[in-house]
Amino acid sequence: MAGSQDPVFFRKIGGVAEISLSPQHRGMNSNDLSFRNRFASLGEAFFSRINPEPLPDPYLISLNPGAAGMLGLDRRDLDAALIDCFSGNRVPAGAEPLAMLYAGHQFGHFVPQLGDGRAILLGEVKDTAGSLWELQLKGAGMTPYSRSGDGRAVLRSTIREYLGSEAMHGLGIPTTRALCIVGSDEEVYREQIETAAVLARLAPSHLRFGSFEVFYYRDQYKPLEVLSGYLLKHHFPELKDEPNPHLALFRRAVGLTADLLARWQLVGFSHGVMNTDNMSMLGLTLDYGPFGFLDAYDPGFVCNHSDHEGRYSFDNQPAIGRWNLTCLAQAMLPLFAKEPDAAVEMAGEALDEYEPAFMQRYSAGMRAKLGLSMSKSEDHSLVTDLLKIMENNAADYTRCFRALGGFKVEDQGRSCPAAYEFADREAFYHWGRDYAARLRGEGRGDEARERAMNQVNPKYVLRNYLAQQAIEKAMHRDYSEIDRLLKLLSRPFDEQPENEGYAALPPDWAGAISVSCSS
Incomplete structure (x- = not known):
């Protein structure tokens, strides 16, 4: 300084x-x-x-x-x-x-x-x-x-x-x-x-998926081995003694990507440009461009103005994660086995681990968001029914799940703050009857459940309009909002009463914000 x-x-x-x-x-x-x-x-x-x-x-x-x-x-x-x-x-x-x-x-x-x-x-x-x-x-x-x-x-x-x-x-x-x-x-x-x-x-x-692709499509297979060896040595040393360490590395990438995509979906995050050159070998969220968090729940939400066909829409992200892993598998095939057919079979078996890993992580995460500690067969329909009425009512994704912590089993959610997120409250109350019945089987009190839910359902996310406000102030050399948001978002699960306004519904003008690849 x-x-x-x-x-x-x-x-x-x-x-x-x-x-x-x-x-x-x-x-x-x-x-x-x-x-x-x-x-x-x-x-x-x-x-x-x-x-x-x-x-x-x-x-x-x-x-x-x-x-x-x-x-x-x-x-x-x-x-x-x-x-x-x-x-x-x-x-x-x-x-x-x-x-x-x-x-x-x-x-x-x-x-x-x-x-x-x-x-x-x-x-x-x-x-x-x-x-x-x-x-x-x-x-x-x-x-x-x-x-x-x-x-x-x-x-x-x-x-x-x-x-x-x-x-x-x-x-x-x-x-x-x-x-x-x-x-x-x-x-x-x-x-x-x-x-x-x-x-x-x-x-x-x-390092990213594309780091392998460039050499595969150049028919340069030795650099593939060098890259894989580098990752094994410095980032996944526990895999070095596996019978097929390169295949083990790919399988780890499958698991990390499945976990990452499940986490994205759980918080309503849309990356916007899930190209293979933007996919991390370590399972990190990488290269933030036209990203966005859901406001009103819309599974077809496209945050990238340049994505005219909706390839990277919110609900398509898990499938794109697997598609991108298929590209990585193709690039790493020469490392798996000398015989091409054997390598393809190994890659296919590893790729088949993606969907179960994603669903396991996503289902467990959704149960936690609903305050459920046990897994039951009816949980899937409980989740999908809630998301459907959220979609039909354009309910705010973050606010709805956060407010759901206030659900009381005794009145089946009639006093729940989440009800006010729905234009059709009767639809929420109808769902609430099934939810209350499911909660009774848990045997956990309302207060304990709310505390647990508030640890996984954030109150604050980086909505586009919040970022835009910080940008506009910065254009006039006022950087205070950047630092204020940085502090706020470091504790997204805390109440922070002094920052209550940052958890409000976005203003009407927020819908006009356009974010493209140049953003």
Whole structure:
């Protein structure tokens, strides 16, 4: 920050200033923000070395206390040298900047080469627990994979990913993390002139399904083995001794993806662009673009204005998860067995695990949302009947489930706050009779059930209009709403009476918000 007098040592490498923080910078040990890059050791078949493009006159817009604290940083540590690091203006000691290579199926069509077109991986940093996190700068300039793009990110989209990823983290859903936003007055043209920003984001790994696809379709099978071995060594070491570790890795990807998609559906999250290049090998929510949380429950909700055919609608996400895994299986076939027919059979058996894994996680999650501790055959119809009357009444997804915690068995829900979410309350009361009968078999009191339900049914989610309000204020250099939402969404299950307005129904104008791939 301005006024910091802590010593920072500089030297030049390749024409770019490299910074090395002294151990005295924060009174911590010398490993703080010490960089390494294990991915760079794989060789340049997997990436292109590229330095970030300097961002003119960068300034800090927001620092995420949760992610920063994980790295042992706080706002007092962000002097000009670190802001230059997170904006891409200086390369930190030990970093090896690179843009990752991958391909992908985009809206169902294979694109043979994609890659990080506006993101540059600096390397890995240790958190306070000793775990390694890749630190990537999104919006750090052109790379060999930018195609016709300028490599920049605009403030609008950066705020959305920054808040979106941390909202998901607050909900307990696997995701990349957002460290900070650094802004600039540099002009960037999208549909209109906007200002540039860089997002510093963190993940244990940014490898994706498309990382395998690019080499499979080039008939380059050795890199497939290298990538799989890298993941096994550094992220899934418990699978290395399996009889077929590469197949075990794929099966783990199946399970992680099934779990992730179930979690998305349970909180009403729609990703918007479930291309295979946006699917994480670690089962993380990756690459936030035109995402959205459900307001009124609509299973056919399409959050991406560019998705004209509704391929990535909310209700289609689980099926797309399997479709994408099929693409990954195809790319990994040479690793499973030398005999093609045997490899295909192995892949098919692994893929068959997806739907049961998804349904098990989703069903268990829905039972928890309804306050049910036991599994019974009638639970499926109880869930589907509720969702149907929610759809018919355009009931708000988040508010309805949260309010359902106030259901009283004795009056069969007649005093339940959730009833007020329905225009046709009699339809809710009719469902409530079946629900009350089911709850009686549980033997748990109303208060205990409500406490349990409130731990899984969030009161606050990042609705599009909330993000839009933060963006509009930021356009006028007021970043207070970004930080306010960041704090709010870090505790989405808590009541937070002072923030009650953030749990209200969205205003009428919210329906006019249009979010596309450029967002």
